[in-house]
Amino acid sequence: MKKLQTFYANLFLTGRLFAALSCCVVFFVLLFFFPWLGILPELAFWVIATLIIVDIFLLYRTNSGVFAKRHAPERLSNNDENDLGIYVENRYSFAINVGIIDEIPFQFQKRDVWFNTNLTPRQTKLINYVLRPVKRGEYDFGDIRVYVKSPLGLVTRRYNFAQAEILPVYPSFLQMRKYELMAISNRLNEVGIKKIRRLGHSLEFDQVKNYVPGDDYRAINWKATARQGNLMTNSYTEEKSQHVYCVIDKSRVMKMPFEGLSLLDYAINASLVLLNVALLKEDKAGLITISEKKGAVIPADRRPTQLNKILEVLHKEKTRYLETNLELLYNTIRGVIKQRSLVIFFTNYESVSALNRQLPYLKRIAKFHLLLVVFFENTELKKLSEEHATDVEGIYTKTIAEKFAYDKKLIAKELTKHGIQSILSTPQNLNVNTINRYLEIKAKQKI
Known part of the structure; x- marks a missing residue:
């Protein structure tokens, strides 16, 4: 019973399916005006029903068709754009269309964090995005939800990846x-x-170096100049x-x-x-x-x-x-x-x-x-x-x-x-x- 509830909770009908069923309804309506259509409307209905079953079989024949994981730093920087990513992997033997929702903290007040991509068989991909917090504190990230469609695109299967975590937001x-x-x-x-x-210099001596134009001539080290044969000057550093x-x-x-x-x-x-x-x-x-x-x-x-x-x-x-x-x-x-x-x-x-x-x-x-x-x-x-x-x-x-x-x-x-x-x-x-x-x-x- 629980498995059946989980099955229905994660199964979604797509717009393509509703469009196909609408065409089927139109066929049945036209049958009243054009009897020569015969069994074509009924045949179309059963073709759609068969494709739905095939589509469900393709998506549900394995329990781990896709894998997703959030890549996030240990802490976020306040008032900066922080790089995050979602790693997604296609474990099906056919190409899929993937929609991903990352449940980001409520502090960002974003309801449109949706990423859409296509994956070929066994392909992996890293989807990058940025978040800019404007308040220090702890931010609760929720689960990652992945919506998968086969090439038929009549139904969608949802995968839920529990990755709730709390990231602290530190000063910048x-x-x-x-x-x-x-x-x-x-x-x-x-x-x-x-x-x-710098006006003048501090009393902290740094080194003796070759004189270059622009150096303070008052800092010339005459003893070092006599030894080297070139103008040498004392260099001072900040206190x-x-x-x-x-x-x-x-x-x-x-x-x-x-x-x-x-x-x-x-x-x-x-x-x-x-x-x-x-x-x-x-x-x-x-x-x-x-x-x-x-x-x-x-x-x-x-x-x-x-x-x-x-x-x-x-x-x-x-x-x-x-x-x-x-x-x-x-x-x-x-x-x-x-x-x-x-x-x-x-x-x-x-x-x-x-x-x-x-x-x-x-x-x-x-x-x-x-x-x-x-x-x-x-x-x-x-x-x-x-x-x-x-x-x-x-x-x-x-x-x-x-x-x-x-x-x-x-x-x-x-x-x-x-x-x-x-x-x-x-x-x-x-x-x-x-x-x-x-x-x-x-x-x-x-x-």
Whole structure:
């Protein structure tokens, strides 16, 4: 009984079968008007019935006519296109048409994940597709369902492959690897990272090398020049083992979404990329998260496991719904960071009054550390301010949008007035802008 239920549950009639039966019905109708058709309608019916039986026999004569399996990474990267694949194998002795449904997590809100392909006898194929998650967390993948049609195409058999699995979505480690490879090969300028001209040099000696035009003539090593007979110059490297901390605001101001991703996720992705570049520059990377109460605290270090430790912490962070306690942040920084460091504070301000509430504590932090405040440009308001107004309501909307955009610039000027560096960035350009500023600070030896 159970086998019979399974048989009916996985058997589907195709459009080709309904078309054939419709033609058969038409034959029977015409028989009333044209008796000379004789037994042709009945003969057509039995031919169709016979083909249905043959088709069912072809599809059901084996229990494993096809095989399918999902190929997925161990974890997905947030806000990146992650490559997945479905391996499918035809074990029939004839060509088949295959339709595949992969039950992807509900977070993607996709109802049309359908792949159609043809397979020759014993052929295998890998069908690739991409998914772009926009929220960290755990994503439940369901089963793979394969719908098979023989060359007759009158019925379809469904195969169900149980492959339920849970994949975690981590902060954007694909972007991190991309910037890491470019930093190692000195090709960061390909993604918009500027080359900063170093003014002077640090005190960390690197090597003695041949002089080339453009080198600082003040660094010429006259003793080495006399020994070699060629102009030799001292080469210096950037100072190492400097402490770089990313402080991430988890309060309600970071809940705002842009292109499906919250500001908190943009800040987390940028922090991960920046701290990875800092480790490649042989600096020490640390992390602090804050809201109305203290979050995660990872002291600065440059051990090989430091980045994985930061990644695991950032994976679990979520926005909260109260305002940030800047006094608590100040006390945390004073208690954790024991030497002058670069502190990059990712937050968001929508008005000057919001900044003024926190400015006293920012000024205190800036007395002991080099503070860089990173906040976001509202791209939607910018679009509204650039649109042409056609009526009174449009003029009012445009004026308000321009006012808020102007407030953002006032916030940056106010921070600069108190000796606090700032970055006003669109969410999309956050990675590039923060890395540029970090390299600029390193080159000018401000830490």
